[in-house]
Amino acid sequence: MISQVSASAVPQVGPATAGITRSRAGLVDQNVFSVDVEDYFHVEAFSDVVDRTAWESYPCRVEANTQRLLDLLDECEVQGTFFILGWVAERYPQLVREIVARGHEPACHSYWHRLIYKLDRAEFAADTRRAKDLIEQAAGEAVLGYRAPSYSITMQSLWALDVLAETGFTYDSSIFPIRHDVYGIPDAPRRPFLVTTSAGPIVEFPITTFRMVGEHNLPVGGGGYLRILPFWYTKLGYRRARAENLPLIAYIHPWEVDPDQPRLGGRRRSRLRHYTNLGKTHDRLRRLLALGRFSSFRGSGLADTARAVPFPSTV
Numbered sequence: 001m002i003s004q005v006s007a008s009a010v011p012q013v014g015p016a017t018a019g020i021t022r023s024r025a026g027l028v029d030q031n032v033f034s035v036d037v038e039d040y041f042h043v044e045a046f047s048d049v050v051d052r053t054a055w056e057s058y059p060c061r062v063e064a065n066t067q068r069l070l071d072l073l074d075e076c077e078v079q080g081t082f083f084i085l086g087w088v089a090e091r092y093p094q095l096v097r098e099i100v101a102r103g104h105e106p107a108c109h110s111y112w113h114r115l116i117y118k119l120d121r122a123e124f125a126a127d128t129r130r131a132k133d134l135i136e137q138a139a140g141e142a143v144l145g146y147r148a149p150s151y152s153i154t155m156q157s158l159w160a161l162d163v164l165a166e167t168g169f170t171y172d173s174s175i176f177p178i179r180h181d182v183y184g185i186p187d188a189p190r191r192p193f194l195v196t197t198s199a200g201p202i203v204e205f206p207i208t209t210f211r212m213v214g215e216h217n218l219p220v221g222g223g224g225y226l227r228i229l230p231f232w233y234t235k236l237g238y239r240r241a242r243a244e245n246l247p248l249i250a251y252i253h254p255w256e257v258d259p260d261q262p263r264l265g266g267r268r269r270s271r272l273r274h275y276t277n278l279g280k281t282h283d284r285l286r287r288l289l290a291l292g293r294f295s296s297f298r299g300s301g302l303a304d305t306a307r308a309v310p311f312p313s314t315v
């Protein structure tokens with residue numbers, strides 16, 4: 001089914017939508033910076049060697065690492081969106097308060113960091129409500145945005161967008177339009193778009209991709225792609241995405257700026273992805289933030305650019 005939503009039904013993502021800037025050519029000159037606030041032992045790559053019931057026994061480094069990111073964002077005068085794990089918000093409510101006090105937008109990254117396509121609807125709804133409540137209690141303001149653990153809203157779990165709309169979210173940034181072994185909807189729209197759900201429309205901000213030849217999407221601007229690949233790749237991808245008038249949706253995890261984190265076992269590929277270039281990420285983030293204008297999702301005004309496009313509807 002094709003989604004069709006009138007402009008008047010566009011959900012409000014934030015109060016600052018009038019602040020959007022357009023270049024002389026009419027291009028939207030705006031990017032988004034986001035942080036998925038989780039610790040090194042929460043990640044999917046090590047979920048086979050780290051049991052969730054043992055999370056309490058690992059030394060937490062998320063507070064100090066998030067502070068490093070907050071300091072860098074202050075230095076670069078950027079206010080971003082922080083998708084916070086409910087488990088973290090419950091244990092470190094003062095960290096959530098500090099994120100908000102320093103001008104950033106609080107948002108939700110689930111409670112248990114489980115892949116959505118491995119949950120049923122009731123499990124996902126319960127996890128999401130629990131996390132949203134904890135983050136809102138700590139933040140003292142409404143949480144409107146969601147990002148799935150490991151971008152796990154795929155064709156198998158599009159029903160999650162209905163649950164998010166039902167739970168009061170106005171936007172989601174969990175769809176990655178690439179092919180990958182864990183996530184991705186390769187033929188999803190590549191710019192912000194509206195999805196019709198059983199509980200009303202929700203804005204989707206897909207993670208940025210660019211193209212070199214043909215219709216093949218390449219990922220750019222965040223996580224392992226920023227950390228592992230050389231910086232010229234990020235610059236090239238940024239320029240190509242901007243040439244298509246696509247915003248860069250940048251993202252990072254606090255553990256990616258922590259070269260001294262304890263080493264975990266696990267599969268070779270997981271260790272390679274997780275530990276490569278941890279000492280280089282902080283500097284690369286500074287260079288990334290110098291490429292253009294960055295803000296939070298709420299402050300970006302990009303929700304106003306979202307249009308209903310042909311995409312499988314969830315209703």
Ligand SMILES: [Zn+2]
Nearest residue numbers: 036038149150
């Ligand atoms: Zn995550």
